[in-house]
């Protein structure tokens with residue numbers, strides 16, 4: 001700094017300003033903002049993940065012909081002649097600062113089961129890099145997936161660490177399921193930016209199965225609870241099965257994956273309509289395993305709130321159709337129940353449902369002991385993720401902490417008819 005000490009400060013500032021103008025760093029947008037570069041690329045499972053695959057992304061400027069290209073990985077080096085191009089659907093969304101952005105989506109159809117594909121998205125010549133995914137086999141072959149509870153706070157700073165740990169522990173996950181409250185304020189696009197920063201390249205390879213939490217809705221202190229609708233940013237960011245009850249499409253849905261029926265419920269609205277829909281889906285189910293994911297827990301462990309709505313609306317249906325596992329969040333602690341039926345632990349060889357509450361972020365609640373008689377394990381102040389390993393006869397659930405240590409496990413056996 002010594003050599004500047006006789007030069008007036010305003011001359012130094014003016015000099016730097018001119019340098020920035022000449023190097024193009026003032027009055028021009030960054031390339032990512034000026035061109036239709038793809039960002040926030042995310043895979044989602046379809047209703048038939050052995051035959052199709054959904055991908056969504058956004059750009060800050062609309063292009064001429066947004067599209068996705070796909071090629072079997074075995075032909076990636078000849079992609080120019082082998083890739084198939086699929087035109088994208090595009091919608092325009094106004095975000096917080098009144099800017100318009102453009103969300104695009106493609107569903108790759110007529111894929112081969114049990115096959116690794118490479119794909120890229122964009123608007124020629126602004127393509128993403130190639131990423132890879134595997135289609136499901138369409139048979140009852142073993143597979144495993146990852147389940148996260150609420151991340152919600154410090155998503156970039158700490159959530160990112162859990163995501164990286166999950167990739168190291170489960171490099172072959174079929175998909176990643178988030179049980180809601182992926183961020184603290186879902187209507188705020190900046191929090192979506194933070195989430196995508198934290199998950200980095202991972203949702204380009206591990207399809208996301210998102211469950212709507214209450215934090216993906218507007219704050220009830222601003223909009224009355226019964227008038228709230230999911231953030232307008234939810235549907236543009238994802239391309240989810242459209243098979244839920246009317247009005248709840250892409251927030252309530254079901255899909256089949258190698259012998260498992262996976263059902264996502266939306267605990268924020270219209271539970272009666274969802275209960276009716278759930279009964280219909282389960283009455284037609286032919287899969288070996290049934291897993292339900294819903295953000296708000298059936299048997300809450302938080303000391304400060306106790307909502308029993310789901311016990312009345314859902315447990316009779318879970319019991320009747322012998323649902324195997326229910327994945328939940330919301331209470332910022334960890335809990336695994338014993339196998340339950342009619343709100344009690346089952347005895348002998350009777351079939352019961354195991355309910356899990358998970359927490360994957362650094363926000364922690366004080367736990368209540370009100371349902372301790374139903375619990376096999378509870379825990380607080382842990383950031384956890386979980387693997388669920390599915391095969392024809394057993395379903396193995398394991399909880400891992402940030403140190404990659406398994407801290408809880410249960411194996412559910414499929415009883416012979």
Ligand SMILES: [Fe+2]
Nearest residue numbers: 181213214330
């Ligand atoms: Fe929540």
Ligand SMILES: [Fe+2]
Nearest residue numbers: 150152181330
């Ligand atoms: Fe939460």
